Amino acid sequence: MEVLHERCAGMDISKRDVKVCIRVPGAPGGRYRNEVTTFGSMTDQILALRTFLLEQRVTLVVMESTGDYWKPFYYLLEDAPFEVMLVNPRHVKGLPGRKRDVSDAQWLADLAAHGLVRGSLVPPPPIRVLRDLTRTHADLTRDRAREYNRLQSVLEDAGIKLTSVATRINGVSCRLMLEALVVDHRPG
Template structure:
């Protein structure tokens, strides 16, 4: 929320976020709807030699954004993202249940 307030204070209208892992998701969820968000594919913007720090990375991403050189990645609407999360969680639970069943079968077979 502090980031949202800070960006609003500086009258930012666009924000580019590098898509590394899942770290971009909470920031995206906070800023979604208030600003124009662009999710940048890390592979497409990393091919620049000499960038070693987070500050240099942020400066580079800002330059690319201002120049219009970031191709935005597709981010589905919030309801679809939530459905995907639930589906993935259900799949994980089913895998865990199957693994437990297999462990029980193995224990029972070894007990005979």
């Protein structure tokens, strides 16, 4: 099979560290050398990984999108002078020819070398920030609605039927009625 990327790396990312397999020419007869190294997942360790990849003259880095663990690695490597590709684990696992004794990092490096992986879309930083903000807004809106529903349930359990006399439990009139209830029931 034709080699499209002479110097590439596969990364198997976990919560605490990353296994990196560098696949570079090195053995006589046109064979390739695989070297697996482990780096931590803290920022300074990821920057050390970046330096290591630059020293190895890697042109392509492939990593699986496992949970959120890939994000710090991708974000700190994306502006390097090599291509960084995030791949879907289901796509990679479904490719034929995988051997059981080969590590995920080595498997990713081999697939990358032959151009057998397809990258997932990772939006540019401004779009990522906007997506994070809209997701946070949606989460907060959902949490607020859940709290209003919880308040209404507590009031109903106590026999207070505010929504029978007011249209919105989060409206001004309901708040004033709730404050009056609290003031009337204060001890002393």
